Amino acid sequence: QNLLNAVQQKDSVYSSSILGRRLNEIRKSDVEVEYRKNQTYFQFGWDRPLTVDGLEISLDNFPRYNNKFGRMEWKQRNISIQTELASLYMDFDDLTIVENEILLNVN
DSSP states (O other), X not given: OHHHHHXXXXXXXXXXXXXXHHHXXXXXXXXXXXXXXXXXXXXXXXXXXXXXXXXXXXXXXXXXXXXXXXXEOTTOOEEEEEOSSEEEEEETTTTEEEEEEOOOOOO
């Protein structure tokens, strides 16, 4: 309400002061996450590691992707994804993408 009044009265100094305080309050809450799903408690923040039920979860040195179509290690700079009908290769260093359709012989 104070900010609305200041804006309506064109008091830019007071508006900026109120807005600055509000942004600082919001900024702190935007980077701190606490979430509960069923009995599992998640926490994460700008200055806080990811924890699940109090146990710290590493956010590096694990496969970025790991499924039946392909695998990409943490610092790997390319990935190959394959299905029965197509393949896709992406290289993030030279920014190339190669797509291939696999033609089936139907007799």
